[in-house]
Amino acid sequence: MQQRNQPAGRADGASGTVSVNLTVNGTRHSLTLDPRTSLLDLLREHLDLTGSKKGCDHGQCGACTVLLDGRRVVSCLTLAVMQDGANVTTVEGLAKDGHLHPLQQAFIDHDAFQCGYCTPGQLCSGVALIAEGHAKTADEIRELMSGNICRCGAYTNILAAIQQAMRQS
Amino acid sequence: MINFQYVRANSIADAVNLIADDPAAKFVAGGTNLIDLMKMDVEQPTKLIDISRLALDKVEDTAEGGLRIGAMVRNSDLAYHPAVEARYPVLSSAIRAGASQQLRNMASTGGNLLQRTRCAYFYDIALPCNKRTPGSGCGALAGHNRMHAILGTSDACIAVFPSDMCVALALLEARVHVSGPNGARTIAFDAFHRLPGETPQRDNNLEPGEMIVAVELPSAGFASNYSYLKIRDRLSYAFALVSVGVGLEIADGRIKAARLALGGVAHKPWRDTRAEAALAGQAANEAVFRQAADIVLRDARGFGHNNFKIELARRAIIRALTQAANGTPQSQSNKKIA
Numbered sequence: 001m002q003q004r005n006q007p008a009g010r011a012d013g014a015s016g017t018v019s020v021n022l023t024v025n026g027t028r029h030s031l032t033l034d035p036r037t038s039l040l041d042l043l044r045e046h047l048d049l050t051g052s053k054k055g056c057d058h059g060q061c062g063a064c065t066v067l068l069d070g071r072r073v074v075s076c077l078t079l080a081v082m083q084d085g086a087n088v089t090t091v092e093g094l095a096k097d098g099h100l101h102p103l104q105q106a107f108i109d110h111d112a113f114q115c116g117y118c119t120p121g122q123l124c125s126g127v128a129l130i131a132e133g134h135a136k137t138a139d140e141i142r143e144l145m146s147g148n149i150c151r152c153g154a155y156t157n158i159l160a161a162i163q164q165a166m167r168q169s
Numbered sequence: 170m171i172n173f174q175y176v177r178a179n180s181i182a183d184a185v186n187l188i189a190d191d192p193a194a195k196f197v198a199g200g201t202n203l204i205d206l207m208k209m210d211v212e213q214p215t216k217l218i219d220i221s222r223l224a225l226d227k228v229e230d231t232a233e234g235g236l237r238i239g240a241m242v243r244n245s246d247l248a249y250h251p252a253v254e255a256r257y258p259v260l261s262s263a264i265r266a267g268a269s270q271q272l273r274n275m276a277s278t279g280g281n282l283l284q285r286t287r288c289a290y291f292y293d294i295a296l297p298c299n300k301r302t303p304g305s306g307c308g309a310l311a312g313h314n315r316m317h318a319i320l321g322t323s324d325a326c327i328a329v330f331p332s333d334m335c336v337a338l339a340l341l342e343a344r345v346h347v348s349g350p351n352g353a354r355t356i357a358f359d360a361f362h363r364l365p366g367e368t369p370q371r372d373n374n375l376e377p378g379e380m381i382v383a384v385e386l387p388s389a390g391f392a393s394n395y396s397y398l399k400i401r402d403r404l405s406y407a408f409a410l411v412s413v414g415v416g417l418e419i420a421d422g423r424i425k426a427a428r429l430a431l432g433g434v435a436h437k438p439w440r441d442t443r444a445e446a447a448l449a450g451q452a453a454n455e456a457v458f459r460q461a462a463d464i465v466l467r468d469a470r471g472f473g474h475n476n477f478k479i480e481l482a483r484r485a486i487i488r489a490l491t492q493a494a495n496g497t498p499q500s501q502s503n504k505k506i507a
Contacts, residue, residue, distance in 0.1 A: 018175055035175035035217070038204070058205050059272060071245075071274045077201045078275060081175050082219055125271065132270070134249065143502040146405035147269020 018081045024049065025093030033080055040064045040075035043090060051091035051120040055149075062148035065121035065128075066090050072128035074147070091120035094127060102168045103127055106161035114152035122148045126162045130169050138163070170207045174216040178223060181348050181382060187218045188378050189350050196220050196380055198241060198277040201268075202284040210294055211285075211301055221277070225382055228252060234388035237346075240279030240381045244334065245270060247278060257386060258498065259395040259416055260337040265501040266399045267333035269406050279381035282335060282345065282361065285372065286328035286436075287408055289313065299325045300369040315474035316408065319482065320466075321435040326369030327472055330362060330437050336414040337397060339438035340428035343386050349379030362437030369436070391416025391428065396492035396499050399432070400485055404504045409433030411482045413489035417453070424448050429461065429490070434469075434482055441465045453494035455487060462486035 017032045024047060031046055040057075043049040043066070052075055055063030059077040066075045067089040094101040103126050106112070113119045125148045135141045141162055142155070150158065178184035178196075188194050194216035197203055206212040225239035228250050236252055247253055248264035264273065285291065290298045290308035297306035309317050309327050317327040335358075343358045362373050375381075394417040401407040412432035418425040427448035431439040444464040451457040462483045469479045488506065492498055497507060 016172060016174065035173060036170050057208065059201055062269065062271060065271055068274075072271050073275050074201075074269075074271045077204050077272075079175070079197075079200065079204065079217075082197070082200065082221060129270070137502065139500075139502040139504075143265075143405055144270050147271045 020081055020084045022080075022083055022086045022088060024088045025090060031080075035079065035081050037080045038076050039066070039068070039073075039078045039080050039083055039088070042080040043075060043088070049090050049092050052124075053117055053120060055117070055121075060149075061118070061121075062125060063118050063121040065124045065148065067124055067128055070128075070131070072125050089124070091123050094123060101127065103130070103161065103165040106164040106168075107158070109164065110157045110161040111154075112157040112161040113150075113154050118148060118150045118152075122150065122158055126158070126165065129162065130166050135166075141166075170210070171213050171215075173207075173214055175219065176216065177219040181223060181225075181380070184218055184220050184223065184380055185348055185350060185378060187216075188380075191216050192377065194218055198280045199243070199275040201272050201276045202280065206285060206292075209292055211292060220380065225279075231385060236386040238278050238384045238386070240277060240383055242278045243274055244268070244276045244278070244281060245273035247334075248273065256390040256392055257337075257341060258390075258392055259397055259414055260334070260341060260386075262395075262397040262498060262501055263333045263337035263412075263414060266397055266412070278334075278384055281332055282338075282381060282384070283373070283375075284330075284332060287331050288317070288328040291328060300328060300365075300372075303368075303370050310472060313474060314472045316410070316433075317472060317475050318435050319469045319471055319475060319478045320431075320439050321364045321437070322470065322472075323365045323367065323369070325367055326365035326436065328365070328369065328436060329433055330372070330435070331408050331433075332438070333397070333399060333409065333412060333432055335362070336412055336430045336432040336438045338384065338386075339440045340414045340416050340430040341386050341390065342428075343384050345381055346383040346385060347375060347379045348382050349376055351376075353382075355385075358438075359440060365436045372436075389416075389418075389426075391418065391493075394419050394493045394496055396489045396497075397501075398485055398489040398492065398499045398506070400481060411478055411485045413482075413485045415489045415493040417448075417490070417493045419453060419494060422452060424451050424453055424457075424494075427461075427490075429465065429486070431465065431482060431486070434478060439465075448490075453490075455491065458487045458490040458494075459483075461490065 053063035055061035064075045195214035225241040345356045399412040416428040444461040
């Protein structure tokens with residue numbers, strides 16, 4: 001696991017708030033937070049990055065998936081204060097220099113969404129799946145994408161999109 | 170979620186000292202279960218002690234030919250660790266059968282042992298639950314108990330322990346290294362988790378203030394003949410109705426040694442040494458496997474909605490033993506059960 005700097009992390013006794021520094025999509029942020037703030041709420045409520053969705057808020061749907069130091073996690077089940085010093089990438093950070101990430105383009109090419117609500121989580125999860133390198137076959141992709149639920153049932157096209165991006169990577 | 174104080178432990182000693190000062194505090198590592206329980210107000214710690222940055226993230230060979238797994242090793246890192254895949258594939262398989270890659274990226278080895286039951290009555294603070302509120306009764310006994318235990322139950326609790334990883338650790342006879350206010354000690358895996366009895370609020374035999382620092386595997390990994398077969402309501406990302414972990418040593422068509430553990434059926438990973446002893450020395454065939462399954466399930470009892478689990482477990486045991494004996498372990502991506 002990537003080593004991060006280890007500031008003291010002791011709460012401010014008077015207000016109970018905690019100082020957190022973290023980098024989101026390449027931009028460094030310094031915030032003072034209620035320790036109850038989830039990483040997802042930090043992104044949505046404090047940084048106005050509303051791409052990551054609050055579907056179930058219990059780690060069961062995957063709509064809040066982001067990359068935390070390069071690894072996919074459900075941002076609803078970690079506290080922002082625990083991620084002091086972390087590097088976070090959300091769906092808003094996947095495109096570079098005005099160009100869509102190859103997986104974003106593949107989702108468009110394959111019509112891999114209907115309502116779009118799960119799509120930010122599917123994209124972050126798929127980007128990480130390709131980087132992990134464990135999935136080769138369609139069965140393996142389906143299994144390793146099973147943490148992202150799509151109630152519209154766009155799974156067939158999501159699979160095709162990931163296969164296209166995997167061939168390009 | 171009630172408010173809490175957040176502190177970060179700098180060392181094992183610091184963590185143990187911090188929790189000794191505050192009995193209402195909890196350790197947090199991956200957080201995937203604890204933070205969910207805090208959102209539901211099932212857990213209400215007044216202080217969280219973050220141990221996720223402690224340097225307990227190594228997987229190391231032991232002098233005895235085994236493996237020592239640091240408590241902070243993430244489930245995904247353990248599942249794909251080359252030494253685990255090569256020498257303990259039943260552990261790798263069991264981990265990959267549980268949760269999702271996102272959750273496995275977060276969840277720690279120690280935390281996996283300490284996760285709470287997913288019994289719906291435990292999670293809903295409006296309902297009775299002897300595990301959550303001792304003395305309040307068990308809502309599941311006469312309620313919706315389709316997911317519940319068939320072995321080792323008590324009148325106080327029929328909840329199941331949800332881990333897949335721990336089924337493999339049970340059959341591998343892992344040892345749990347802990348540190349606490351009275352120093353370090355080691356707990357055999359079978360003695361770590363508890364049956365509910367009259368004290369279902371206690372999931373395990375950790376003493377107050379103790380923390381898991383490592384899980385150690387002995388050398389025997391059953392890498393040639395193993396299987397982890399998990400039966401659930403959907404093909405992925407669901408808790409087990411029944412799961413079976415098997416490790417066999419086979420020579421000249423006969424079983425030299427057998428290990429067998431079940432998940433989803435009891436308050437702890439269910440290992441039956443009588444069934445294992447009945448397999449030892451026998452030819453590897455279905456009649457022998459059925460006899461072992463009958464031994465495992467000799468005292469099984471259903472509670473209405475979960476009666477089907479008894480026959481399901483019998484068939485899953487026979488199937489997993491067959492897969493292990495044939496050297497064709499259950500795939501965790503192609504879910505066809507051969």
